[in-house]
Amino acid sequence: MTSPESIETALRSHGFVATGEVATALFLAEQLGKPLLIEGPPGVGKTELGKLWALCHDAELIRLQCYEGLDEAKALYEWSYGKQMLYAQLLREKTGDLLAGAPDLASAVRRLQGQTDEFFSREFLLPRPLLAAITATRPVVLLIDEIDRADEEFEAFLLEVLSEAQVSIPELGTFRAERPPRVILTSNDSRDLSDALRRRCLFLFIDYPDFEEELRIVESRVPGLDDTLRGQLVRFTQSVRKVSLRKRPGIAETIDWALALVAVGAEGLSAAALKQTLGALLKNRDDVERVLSDLPRHR
C-alpha cells in the first residue's frame, strides 16, 4: 500500500466504499506506525473497516471487544490454573523424590525453590488478545472494539501497549513485539476518552454518509437492487435520519433493509413493502410507528 489511493482501491475490491479521509488515515497509521482511533455513530462501518484492513494485508485479525469490567486478565493473559493443578498432581511422585530426605520444612522449601518457576512458564500461559497480538510472528491487525465501553483503568493500562507495543508480565518479564501490530480502536463516543489515549492515536471520525456516498455503498453491497428503488431507499433513509429517533439507522441497517427488500421482491417503496421490511432499518417499535405515521414526508 504505497498511497491512500491504493488503500481506497484495495478496500473497494472488498466492497467497502472508502472516502479519501478514511484512506488517508489508514495510510498514515501504516506509515507512522500509530494506532488509529475511529469515532462515529453506531453502524457507520468502523468495525468493518478494521476487519477489511486485516483482509487487505492478509493479516490475522485479533479482536478485543471491550465492555465494562474488562480487566488485564481477560485482555492480556491468564495462568492456566487447571493445567497447573493437573501437572502438580501428575508430578507428585517426582516432587516426593525431590523432597525425600529433607530434614525439616525450611530445607524442603529451599529444595523447591527454582522448581516452582516451571509452573509459571509460557507452557502455562493463556494469551488473551493483547498478548497474542504482541507475540504474533505473522502480520496482525489488533481491533480494540468499542473502547468507550471499557473502564478508565483499562484505558490507562492500554497506554503501554499502544505507545511501546510491549506488555509486562511480572513472572516472565516484558514482551516486546518484534513486528508491532497494526492497531485500530473504535469508539461510539458514549463517554469521553482520556487525552492520554487520544494523543497516542491518529484520529478519524466517520459520520453518516451523504446521499451520493450512501448510494454508492448500497450499489456496491447489494448489486441486485433496482436503480430506482435504490434511490428511493437511500432518500428514505437519509430523511429518516433527520427525525428524532431512539436509534438512527446506520449504513449497516440501510444494507440490511436493501437486502430485505430484495428478499421480499419489492418493486417500489409501497406502504405494504415498508411495513414488511422496516424492521430491518429501525430497531425500535416507537421509531417504526413514528416513521410510519409520517410516511409521505420521507418518501
Next chain:
Amino acid sequence: MISGLERFVAELRREGLSASPAEWLEALRAVERLGLDDRERFRRALRCTLVKRAAQLELFDRVFEGFFAAPGTSGPGSRRSARGAGGSGGRRPIAAGPAPSGTTRKPASAAEPSPARDPTPCSAASALPRAVAALLEGQPWRHGRWRRVLLGPGAPAPRATRAGPSPPAAAAPGADPLRRDLAWRLSPEGERELAALVPRIVERIRLRSGRRLRRSRRGRPYMRRVFRDSLRHGGVPCVLPFRRRRPRRSRIVLLTDVSWSVARAAGLFLSIAGELLRHSRDVRVLLFVDRAVDATREIDDWLRRQPTPRDAWDGGSRGARRPGSGIARGGVSFAKLVSSLPGLAPDAPSDYGRAFHGLARSSKRPGGRTTALVVLGDGRTNRFDPQAWAFEELASRCGAVIWLVPEPWQRWGSGDSALGAYLPHADVAVETSDLAGLARGVAELVRRL
C-alpha cells in the same frame, strides 16, 4: 514548510485546539509522507494528526481554510463541511503562506474586544419546543446527551405540548412567593422576602436527600453474584447479595451567569446550593458575564456571614437598583459582592460563547468522571457567536451536566437565546424561573451526588 506549519499550529492553539509538540512533529511526518502538491491531501494529513476529538473538526476546518487559503478563494468563505467522511476533493495547490490576518477570527482574550456579533440567530432554537415535547414523552433528542427536562407544575402534559406552546403563566407579584417569576420587577424588599425562604428550602432538600441516602445504604441487589454466593451451600438457603455504592468524592462546578437578567436567580441559587454543598463537597464557583471568574472563596466567605438586621436596611434603603440587592448576608448584598469581584463586569452584555471559550481553553477548566457541571443561565448571548463547540468540549469532560434555565420554558431559545445550541450537550435542563424551580434544580444536583 516547517515554519508555516508551526504558525498554523500556533494559530490552532490560539483558537483553543491544543496540539502538543509531539503531535506537531507527527503532523510534520505525515505531511512528509503525503507531500504538499495536493491541498486536500495536505488538509487530511493535518486533520488526522492534529485533531483528537470530533468536536474539534469544525474548528480545525475553519482555521485551516483561513490559514491556507487556496488560490482563488477567500479563506473561510469556502469552508468545507466538518464531516469526517468528506468527499475526495480536487487536486489544488496550497497557497504559499497564511491568509491575511483578517480572514481568521481574532482570539477572544480578556484584553481584546469580543468577537463580532453573529447576525444569524441560533438555527437550533426553533427545534427547542419539539425537543422539550420529545423529552417529556421520554424520547431522547437527536444525538446529544440531553435526556431529561424538569419543568414546573404548570408544564403541559406531554401530548398537549405538540399542539404548540401556551403563553407563559406568570405568577402575580402577590402570589405564592415560591412560584413568583424571578424575572418580574421586584423591589429589594421582595427579594429579601424570597431570600428569607432559603433556609426552609435548604432544610427540605437536606431532609429528602437524607432519606434517599438511608434507603441506598444497603445498596442494590447484585444478581450476578447470587449464584456464586449461593453455590457454597447448594443454594439452600439462597443468598441475595447487595452491591453497595462505591464511595466517591464528587466534584461540583457551579458556572453561574450573573448578568442583569439572571443576577437575582443566581444570588438565590448560590444561597441554596452553597448552604447545601459548602461543608462536605469539593465545590468551585465560577461566575461569568462575558468571561468566567473563579469566585469560590468570595462566595464561601459571603455565605459564612450571618444574616444581620443591617441586611434589611442595606437592601431597602437605596431603592430599586441592581437585581440581587435584596439578597444579602452580613450586610453585603449579592449585587455588591458581584460588583466587587475583580475581572467581572456585571454591566457588560452577556457573551456565553466567549466565556465558554475562555474556560475551555484555560488550564483550570472543569473535568473528570465525577465532576458535575451545573450551569445557571438563560443562554441569552446578545447574538454573539454562541461557540457551542466550546461548551460541548467542557461538557464532554464532565460526568454530569445540569443546566438551570431561569426562564419559563416557553421562552427557551427565543430571540437572542442560544439555548438550542447548548442544551443538547447537557444531561438535564431544569426550568428555574421561580424559587421552587431553583429548589428543584439543586435537588437534582444533590440527587446525582
